[in-house]
Each structure stands twice: as structure tokens, then as C-alpha cells.
Amino acid sequence: MYGTTTDPVEIDNDEVGKLLQFEARIARGEKIEPGDWMPPEYRRQLIRMISQHAHSEIVGQLPEGAWITRAPSLRRKMILLAKVQDEAGHGQYLYHAAETLGATREELQEALLTGRAKYSNIFNYPTLSWADVGVIGYLVDFAAILNQTMLAHCSYGPYARAMVRICMEENFHKKQGQDIVITLARGTRHQKAMLQDAINRWWWPTLMMFGPPDNDSPNSAILIRWGIKTRSNDELRQDFLNKIVPELHDLGLTLPDPELRYDEEVGNWCYGAIRWDEFWQVIQGKGPCNKERMEARIRAHEDGRWVREAVEAYTQKKWPRFQVFVQEKSGAPHEDAGSVHAPDAEMALLNARDVFARRPACVSMWVVPVESIYSKTAQELGNSTSQRILDKDHSGYSSESASRESANSDHHSESDQQITGISTYEVFCKVKEAGTQTHVGEVEASSPEQAMERAVEKYSQVRKPLVWWVCPAHVVTQSKPDEVESMYAPARDKTFRMSTDFHTVSAMRQIRDGKPTTKDDR
Amino acid sequence: MTGYKADSPLYNYLLGLADDELILGHRDSEWCGQAPLLEEDIAFANLALDEIGHASLWYNLVAMLSKQDPTTYPDQLIFTRHPEDYRNIQIVELPVGDWAYSVLRQYLFDAYELTHYTKLMQSRYPPMAEVAAKIRNEEIYHIRHSSSWVQRLGKGTAESQRRMQNALNELWPYTGQFFQPMGGNELLVDSGYVPDSGQLQLNWEGNVVPFLQESSLEVPLAPRQKLSREQHTPHLKILLSEMQSVARLDYEAGW
Amino acid sequence: MDLNDIWHLLDQIKDPEIPVVSIVELGMVREIQLEDQNVVVVLAPTFAGCPALQVIQEEVARRLYASGAGKAEVRFTYMPPWSSDDITPQARQKLTAIGLAPPPKHQGFIELALLEPVHCPYCGSSNTTIKNSFGPTLCWAIYYCDNCHQPFEQFKPL
Numbered sequence: 001m002y003g004t005t006t007d008p009v010e011i012d013n014d015e016v017g018k019l020l021q022f023e024a025r026i027a028r029g030e031k032i033e034p035g036d037w038m039p040p041e042y043r044r045q046l047i048r049m050i051s052q053h054a055h056s057e058i059v060g061q062l063p064e065g066a067w068i069t070r071a072p073s074l075r076r077k078m079i080l081l082a083k084v085q086d087e088a089g090h091g092q093y094l095y096h097a098a099e100t101l102g103a104t105r106e107e108l109q110e111a112l113l114t115g116r117a118k119y120s121n122i123f124n125y126p127t128l129s130w131a132d133v134g135v136i137g138y139l140v141d142f143a144a145i146l147n148q149t150m151l152a153h154c155s156y157g158p159y160a161r162a163m164v165r166i167c168m169e170e171n172f173h174k175k176q177g178q179d180i181v182i183t184l185a186r187g188t189r190h191q192k193a194m195l196q197d198a199i200n201r202w203w204w205p206t207l208m209m210f211g212p213p214d215n216d217s218p219n220s221a222i223l224i225r226w227g228i229k230t231r232s233n234d235e236l237r238q239d240f241l242n243k244i245v246p247e248l249h250d251l252g253l254t255l256p257d258p259e260l261r262y263d264e265e266v267g268n269w270c271y272g273a274i275r276w277d278e279f280w281q282v283i284q285g286k287g288p289c290n291k292e293r294m295e296a297r298i299r300a301h302e303d304g305r306w307v308r309e310a311v312e313a314y315t316q317k318k319w320p321r322f323q324v325f326v327q328e329k330s331g332a333p334h335e336d337a338g339s340v341h342a343p344d345a346e347m348a349l350l351n352a353r354d355v356f357a358r359r360p361a362c363v364s365m366w367v368v369p370v371e372s373i374y375s376k377t378a379q380e381l382g383n384s385t386s387q388r389i390l391d392k393d394h395s396g397y398s399s400e401s402a403s404r405e406s407a408n409s410d411h412h413s414e415s416d417q418q419i420t421g422i423s424t425y426e427v428f429c430k431v432k433e434a435g436t437q438t439h440v441g442e443v444e445a446s447s448p449e450q451a452m453e454r455a456v457e458k459y460s461q462v463r464k465p466l467v468w469w470v471c472p473a474h475v476v477t478q479s480k481p482d483e484v485e486s487m488y489a490p491a492r493d494k495t496f497r498m499s500t501d502f503h504t505v506s507a508m509r510q511i512r513d514g515k516p517t518t519k520d521d522r
Numbered sequence: 523m524t525g526y527k528a529d530s531p532l533y534n535y536l537l538g539l540a541d542d543e544l545i546l547g548h549r550d551s552e553w554c555g556q557a558p559l560l561e562e563d564i565a566f567a568n569l570a571l572d573e574i575g576h577a578s579l580w581y582n583l584v585a586m587l588s589k590q591d592p593t594t595y596p597d598q599l600i601f602t603r604h605p606e607d608y609r610n611i612q613i614v615e616l617p618v619g620d621w622a623y624s625v626l627r628q629y630l631f632d633a634y635e636l637t638h639y640t641k642l643m644q645s646r647y648p649p650m651a652e653v654a655a656k657i658r659n660e661e662i663y664h665i666r667h668s669s670s671w672v673q674r675l676g677k678g679t680a681e682s683q684r685r686m687q688n689a690l691n692e693l694w695p696y697t698g699q700f701f702q703p704m705g706g707n708e709l710l711v712d713s714g715y716v717p718d719s720g721q722l723q724l725n726w727e728g729n730v731v732p733f734l735q736e737s738s739l740e741v742p743l744a745p746r747q748k749l750s751r752e753q754h755t756p757h758l759k760i761l762l763s764e765m766q767s768v769a770r771l772d773y774e775a776g777w
Numbered sequence: 778m779d780l781n782d783i784w785h786l787l788d789q790i791k792d793p794e795i796p797v798v799s800i801v802e803l804g805m806v807r808e809i810q811l812e813d814q815n816v817v818v819v820l821a822p823t824f825a826g827c828p829a830l831q832v833i834q835e836e837v838a839r840r841l842y843a844s845g846a847g848k849a850e851v852r853f854t855y856m857p858p859w860s861s862d863d864i865t866p867q868a869r870q871k872l873t874a875i876g877l878a879p880p881p882k883h884q885g886f887i888e889l890a891l892l893e894p895v896h897c898p899y900c901g902s903s904n905t906t907i908k909n910s911f912g913p914t915l916c917w918a919i920y921y922c923d924n925c926h927q928p929f930e931q932f933k934p935l
Contacts, residue, residue: 034926061555061563068551068570072769072777073597074581075831077551078574082828082914084554085567089913092560096908096921096928130768130777158927161876165930169913172793172829188775296555304558306685307621310678317677561909568911575826579855648856656825656855659935662887663910 026227031157034100042226045219046156047101049228051108054094055119057087058112059293063127064136072130076180080133083173090166097158113298120144121279122209124287131184131191131198137177139199139206142244145170146236147210155227185251192252199248200256207271208279210237216276241269315341320369322348325428325439327364334366336428336437345369345477353479365479372475374448376468381456424473425451427458429465437469448472531706533587534609535716536650537599538704538751540580541610544600545758546631547573548765552618565667569628572660579653586649601769605758609704609751613696615758622675622685627693629668630730634700636661637725641717650715669733676737683738690739698746700726778845783809783816786844790836793829794914797871800833804863807854814847821859824915824935860885861935873898878920878931890934897922898929905929 018037025032032038061084068084071077095105111117122140127133145167152163184195211233214220223229245262248255259272281287319341325334342348348367422444428437440459445451451470459465550570557563581596588595613631618624639661642654675682701723710716731741769777787809788801800806800820808819818837822830834851841849861880869879878898883890891910894903902924909919910933917930 058555058560058563065551065554067768068554069548069764070768072601072771074574074578074600076777078571078578078826079828081551081554081567081571081574082826085564085571085911085915086913088554088560088563088567089909089911089917089919092564092909092919093913093928093930095560096919099921100926100928162928165876166913168796169794171796172832175793175832176828183776188772190772191775300556300558303556304621306679306681307558307675310675310682313682314674314678561911564909564913565911568915571826571828571915572824573826575824579825652855652858656822656858659858659860659887660825663933666891667910 026155032155033157043101045223045228047098047103050094050098050159052118054091055112055117057091059119059123060087062293062296063123064133066127067130067133079176086169086173093162097162100158113301120209121282122205123293124282124290125205126289129194129198131194134177134180134184135198135202137173138181139202141170141174141177143206143209143240145174146240150231153230196253199253203256207237207274212276238268241271245269319343322367323370323373324352325366326362328362330363334439339370349477349479367477368471368475373469373471374452376452378464378466422446425470426473426476427455428469430467431465531710534704535710536580536584538609540577540584541608542614543573543577545610546614547577549618558621569664576657583649583653601766605754605762608758611699611751612749612755613693615755615761617757620685623689625668625671626686626689629672630693630697632661632665632668633730634726636665637722645716646714673737676739687739691742694742695744695747699749704751778814780809780811786840793832797875798868802865802868814845816841816846817850819852819854822853823859826915861932872932876929878929880932880934883934887934895920895931897925899927900925
């Protein structure tokens with residue numbers, strides 16, 4: 001079922017039934033949409049492919065982008081700029097397509113920058129001359145288009161549709177690349193030599209773009225079975241050769257393959273042995289430009305850190321952050337689910353519903369302005385040091401600015417200085433490092449500090465909580481009971497976000513014990 | 523007016539417009555693949571392409587005016603002229619600096635373009651009015667983008683504000699040049715071909731100064747430099763040597 | 778060759794970046810002048826920096842010559858500038874059919890048009906979020922539909 005075995009190990013009957021139905025849908029040519037049931041491995045493969053594609057588009061800006069400033073005519077400059085815009089735009093679009101499967105941009109970006117995620121090998125080669133720009137546009141884009149045209153028939157709806165869109169735009173760029181190649185091929189002796197040199201360097205890497213030969217691609221079988229790929233690597237590679245070799249010969253170009261010849265009988269251009277060891281070296285990071293490409297992306301990311309922090313800080317000021325507590329079922333306590341930005345509490349509830357209530361298990365929600373939450377760790381309580389205002393950073397961006405703010409600012413926000421007399425405070429605590437702040441009850445107090453003292457007194461039992469939060473009850477905005485049906489009902493249909501759709505331990509073990517998937521499947 | 527020759531006031535004016543857009547577009551393109559956010563890789567590629575497209579429109583007018591072939595004259599102007607023959611203002615040739623510097627420079631220039639082209643749309647010289655109208659529409663997206671960055675960075679964190687203020691201190695002296703016309707400009711103003719610079723300056727300051735202040739920035743008091751479009755910083759030479767490097771391999775060849 | 782023939786011919790020329798709509802449907806064709814068999818076609822470019830302009834220009838001339846024009850000239854005009862309001866209703870439908878949201882009518886008030894909710898071309902919902910006012914080409918902005926969970930592009934109002 002997964003990999004090459006056919007025995008369903010440790011999968012319950014319900015899952016078997018769903019899988020058969022799923023495969024039947026694919027066999028009928030139906031599209032799988034966000035929210036439909038899908039096997040965890042399908043989701044995983046798609047996220048891998050889509051994100052790899054997105055990363056390729058983004059890293060792909062670099063080799064060509066380097067020549068925009070040197071493009072030799074106004075028209076070429078504009079077309080190359082349009083191409084780079086196109087690539088970056090497609091990258092962003094594909095990241096959003098990966099989001100439909102539950103992957104976040106931050107996760108994907110981190111995977112790229114830490115080297116865990118791959119991008120198309122071809123971008124690990126340097127662009128040494130203007131001719132390289134034409135060759136990439138012509139050969140590499142053509143190869144990409146063949147691959148993408150195939151993927152336009154992919155079983156996953158959003159990815160298939162993205163491919164249709166991307167192909168439309170990329171066809172144009174391939175023609176422009178071809179135009180540069182033709183211009184150089186018909187140009188001066190020097191231009192022809194520049195072009196031939198570029199072809200010599202890019203020919204084999206382009207052939208390798210289609211991935212390892214079919215019998216050396218571990219993922220191919222499952223990808224084809226599930227309609228993620230509809231043609232094999234070798235098929236696509238052959239198609240590419242058959243189309244492009246005559247065109248290049250017509251331009252008077254030679255190809256660096258002494259064994260290249262046309263076989264009349266099968267109607268194919270036959271080619272020499274591809275140096276796959278070079279391919280694996282490059283994939284593993286030892287290519288001529290791997291380091292440079294990653295350094296450029298990492299540098300852009302690092303140098304941009306202060307920018308992203310500023311954006312987050314500004315958004316926070318205009319759209320304050322609200323902590324969100326979710327009650328999964330009647331009788332259960334509300335638990336911290338994360339935070340959202342919104343101009344006010346009502347909007348925060350709406351945003352929170354979109355972000356956190358996708359799981360059907362949510363009957364009630366609370367939102368609390370983040371600056372109204374007072375927190376103390378067990379350690380601080382022990383040392384009797386002063387309280388700190390809670391300002392956890394959930395955005396994935398650096399929390400430097402946040403901690404700077406909390407270090408500089410004094411404890412109380414303006415709203416709480418208006419509190420006089422006794423009022424009710426809600427109490428939350430977290431007992432395990434990996435746990436979440438859970439609502440335990442209320443106390444009456446005349447100040448946050450007093451509320452904290454009383455909370456600790458009242459709720460410190462056998463288990464010692466690690467972190468305590470208190471906030472005035474009046475700053476808590478609750479979802480209305482009758483809103484439950486309408487607000488959360490849609491989430492019931494969206495099963496793709498349920499934890500059962502992600503990897504079960506048994507499925508993971510199965511995959512791990514089957515064929516290893518450390519190599520790129522293409 | 524008839525019988526145009528190179529260096530006539532109208533020719534210089536148009537060339538200045540074209541060179542401004544080209545050089546700024548070139549600077550914008552340097553951010554491709556290097557921006558702090560993927561969204562901005564896209565945005566700056568878009569901006570660069572827009573600017574260069576605008577440059578192309580002005581270069582075509584220059585060609586028309588000098589009765590040259592519009593399919594070859596612009597490239598000639600762009601790829602064979604030496605720095606001293608370029609007629610752009612200095613602010614656009616300054617290097618990209620950090621993100622704050624680039625978005626602020628973009629904002630100051632976008633605000634100038636909007637003010638300028640809104641008036642230029644009423645030019646009595648129809649070809650100029652047409653191009654100005656086209657460009658002005660696209661500027662709406664530019665100013666939305668650059669002004670929102672100025673606001674976010676000006677009011678964001680202490681660090682972003684510091685960087686923005688540094689950028690403003692460095693760039694402000696160059697903004698006077700937006701409103702310093704070249705010789706013979708009075709002729710163009712009198713003919714109703716181009717707007718009066720003094721008026722443009724008042725408009726621009728009326729928009730830009732309050733906006734910078736709202737973005738928590740202090741507008742420098744130092745007087746702005748008197749600069750000539752015939753003089754350039756050393757940065758232009760470096761920029762052009764890169765820009766023209768491939769074309770220079772063979773000027774006779776087609777690329 | 779008469780004027781009708783030429784309009785029909787131009788309607789076969791698709792935008793290189795959006796090959797489902799023709800330059801006629803995009804509202805780019807402003808005027809056709811026909812004298813004997815000499816043709817002048819006046820086009821209004823969508824965006825000044827559009828990389829496809831020259832390609833479109835060459836394609837128009839090529840097809841005119843192939844259809845027997847004695848002389849074929851293609852000119853660009855910016856008076857008045859092209860507006861996304863010029864996109865025909867048929868083109869709008871074709872865009873929606875392939876998952877592209879057409880631009881709202883703005884009648885010159887582009888800033889106001891930018892405030893209108895954008896409908897997802899897949900499910901019709903207005904529960905959409907703008908992700909980038911710049912997209913893969915000059916004409917697209919990138920949106921995400923929070924209802925059916927798909928990204929899509931919108932033709933920017935201009």
C-alpha cells in the first residue's frame with residue numbers, strides 16, 4: 001500500500017476503506033480538493049513537491065537576476081525583469097498552494113534555508129555569460145514546461161490549476177529565451193562562440209532536471225499511482241530531446257554528447273550516459289553554486305530580519321494581538337491555542353475562528369488582549385521577583401522587539417490602572433513544558449498581583465504549575481453560545497485539518513521501514 | 523516650436539525624464555532575489571519593470587523629436603552614452619543602501635512623479651500629455667507601496683526608525699533637485715509644455731512633509747543642494763559600467 | 778480584406794501571457810484604418826512595461842501581411858490610456874473560468890476599486906484576502922480564498 005509492499009500493516013479497516021475510495025476517485029480522474037480525505041503520504045508527497053517547486057522558482061531568480069543589470073538592450077532588460085517577477089510570483093503562489101495542505105510558509109522557508117528542503121538542481125550552476133540567460137530561458141524553461149504540462153493533470157486540484165496558470169506565463173518566457181539564442185546563433189563569431197560554450201555547460205544539467213532514470217526513482221511508483229505524476233522521468237526526458245535537438249541543430253549548434261544520434265526505428269534521439277554521480281553530488285550540496293545560492297537567500301533573510309520585526313511591531317500597534325483560548329468540548333477547560341491580530345475583540349473572535357476553529361472540536365472561544373495577561377513563572381514566584389507582562393511571540397519572527405518592549409515597559413497597562421475594588425480574575429496555568437495554558441478557575445482580587453497570589457494559593461496542588469497567567473474577567477470576550485453552530489459548523493466539513501489526517505506513528509514506521517526517501521524522486 | 527536638435531530644452535527635458543526612470547528602474551532591479559520578503563522580490567521587480575517601461579516611452583519621444591529610428595535610438599542612448607551625457611537627477615543614481623534607504627528614496631521620487639505627472643498630463647504638447655497620463659495611472663500602485671513602507675518602518679521599531687531617519691538625513695538634500703530645471707526651461711513653461719517647478723515644489727512639500735512627520739520622522743532643516751543634471755556622483759559611472767558591459771562587447775552586434 | 782476581416786483576424790491574436798483572451802477582448806484595439814489594402818492598427822498598451830508589447834506588435838503585422846495587406850503598420854496610443862474597464866464581458870467570463878478574478882469596474886476611481894471585496898473565481902466567495910498587490914506579471918495581484926482554501930490571481934484595476 002505504501003512503498004512497495006502490499007500488506008496493510010497496522011491500518012484499521014476504516015482507513016483501508018477510505019484509501020480504496022480515494023484511489024478509485026483518482027482512477028476516475030477526479031480531482032482531490034482541500035478538505036477532502038487524503039492519505040498522509042499523499043499529503044506529504046504533495047507538500048514536498050509543491051514546496052520544492054516553490055523553492056526552485058525563488059532560488060531560480062538568482063542566476064538570471066544577476067544579468068538584469070547587464071542586459072544588453074532595453075527590450076532584453078524588460079523581458080528578463082518580467083521573467084524574474086514571474087518566478088518570484090509563482091513562488092509565492094505555490095507557497096499558498098502548499099498552505100492549502102496545511103504547511104506554513106515559515107516552516108517551508110526554514111526548511112529551505114537550513115538545507116533540509118531541496119530545489120531544482122539546475123539552479124546550482126553558475127550563469128557565466130549573457131548567453132547563459134538565453135540558454136536557461138530556452139532549454140531549462142522548456143524542460144520545466146514539459147514537466148509542468150504533465151503536472152497540470154495532477155490529481156490535486158489546487159496544484160493542477162496552478163500548473164495551468166504557470167505554464168501559460170512560462171511559455172512566453174521560453175519563447176523569449178529562444179529568441180535570445182536565435183539572435184546569438186545568427187550573430188557575430190564571438191556571439192556564436194559564447195552561445196556554444198553556454199550550451200556545452202548547460203546541456204547535461206538540463207537533461208538531469210528530469211530526475212534519475214525510472215528504475216532509480218524510489219517515489220515514482222506511488223506518485224504515478226496517486227496521479228501526482230502522470231509521466232515518468234525517462235519519458236519526459238525523451239520527449240524533451242526529441243523536440244529540442246532538431247531545433248538546436250538547425251541553429252548550427254552542436255551538443256556535447258558524442259553518442260547523440262537519431263534512431264529511425266524508434267523515432268527517438270538516443271543519448272549517451274548521464275553522469276549521475278555529478279547529479280547526486282550537486283543535490284547533496286557540493287555543486288558549483290549551492291553554497292552561494294543558499295548564502296544569498298540566507299543573507300537576504302538575515303539582513304531583512306529588522307524589516308520583518310518592524311512590520312510585526314507596526315501591525316501590532318495598529319492591530320493589537322489577542323490571545324485565543326479554545327474549548328474543545330462541553331465541560332472541558334478553555335486552552336490557549338495561540339494568538340491573532342485584530343483591530344478589536346469582535347474581529348479577533350472572527351479571525352480566531354478562521355485560524356483555530358478549523359477543527360470540528362471547538363464549542364467555545366475566548367479572546368483576551370495580550371497586554372492584559374499577567375504572567376509569572378514558578379521560578380519567579382519562588383524568587384518573589386516582579387511580574388512580567390506576557391508578550392509571547394507566535395509569529396515565527398524574532399521576539400527581540402517583544403522582549404525589548406517587555407523589559408522596558410513597566411508591568412501594568414493603562415486599562416488595569418483603572419481597576420479599583422474587587423473584581424474577578426480568570427486563572428490559567430501550564431503544568432508541563434510542552435503543555436498549554438489551561439483555564440483552572442477564578443479568583444477575586446483588587447489587583448493583578450493580589451490575583452496572582454490568590455491564584456497560586458488556591459490552585460497549587462499536587463502538580464506544580466510551571467507558568468501562571470491571570471487576567472481580569474472583564475477583558476475576556478467570549479463567543480456567544482448560539483454562535484457555536486454557525487461559526488464552527490463549516491469546520492466539520494473540513495476534515496483535512498484533523499490530526500488523524502496527518503502521520504500516524506504506524507504509517508511513519510511503515511514508510512521508514514520500506515524504501516528510504518532520502519533521494520530526490522525526480 | 524519646430525526644428526528640434528539635441529540639447530534643445532524640450533529634448534533635454536524628455537531625456538531627463540527618461541534617464542530618471544531608467545536609472546531608478548535599474549536600482550530597483552538590484553533587489554531581485556535579495557529583498558527581505560518574497561513579496562518584495564516581486565514588488566521590486568514589478569516597480570523596476572514599470573519604471574523601465576516608462577523610460578521606454580520617454581526615450582521613444584526623444585527619438586521622435588530627433589527624427590531618429592525609435593527601434594534603435596533608445597538603445598543607442600542607453601548603452602553608448604558616458605556618464606557626463608546622462609541627464610538624470612542624482613537621487614536615483616545613489617546605491618540601494620539598506621531597505622529603509624531604498625523605500626524612502628522610492629517614496630520621495632514617487633511623490634514627485636505623482637505631483638509632476640498630474641500637471642504634465644495637461645501639457646500643451648500632446649505626445650508628452652499622453653505619456654504622462656499613462657504613467658500617472660500606474661504610479662498609484664507605486665505610491666501606495668512606497669508610502670506604506672515608509673509608515674511601517676518609521677513607526678515600527680526603534681531600529682527601523684533609526685534607519686529611516688538616517689536615510690532621510692542622507693536623501694533629503696538631494697530632493698531639491700526635483701525642482702531645479704535645466705537651462706531654457708522658462709520657454710517650456712511659457713509655452714504650456716511643462717509645469718512650473720516652484721508650484722510643483724509647494725505641492726510636493728505639502729504632501730511629503732506631513733506624511734514623513736506622521737511616520738515619526740524628522741524632516742531635516744539643512745538647505746537642499748543646488749545640483750545640475752549635467753553633473754553626477756561617482757556612483758553613476760559604476761552603475762553604467764555594469765549596465766553597458768555586455769552591449770559594449772560589440773556595439774555593432776544585435777543582442 | 779475588409780474591416781470585419783481585420784477585426785476577426787485581430788480577435789485570433791491572444792495575449793501571450795493570458796492565452797485565453799484576445800487583444801480585442803482585452804480592449805487593446807483602439808482603431809483600424811484601412812485604405813486600399815494598407816492597414817494601420819492602433820493599439821493601447823495595457824501596462825507601459827508589458828514585455829509582450831513588441832511580440833503583439835510583430836504578430837499583428839505578420840498576420841496582416843499573411844492575409845494580403847499591402848502595408849501593415851501597428852501603432853501604440855496612450856490617449857486615452859488603456860483602462861481595465863475596457864476588458865469586454867466575454868473576456869471577464871473567460872478569465873473567471875480559468876481561475877483569474879477579473880478587475881472591478883472603476884470608472885477612473887482606482888483607489889476606490891481597490892477597496893472592494895474580491896470574489897474567488899473558484900467558489901464565488903468574497904471571503905478572500907489579498908496576499909500581494911504585485912503578482913507574477915504586471916497585471917496580477919495574488920489573493921487567497923479563505924472559503925475554499927485556494928490561491929488565485931486578480932487582474933489589477935488600472
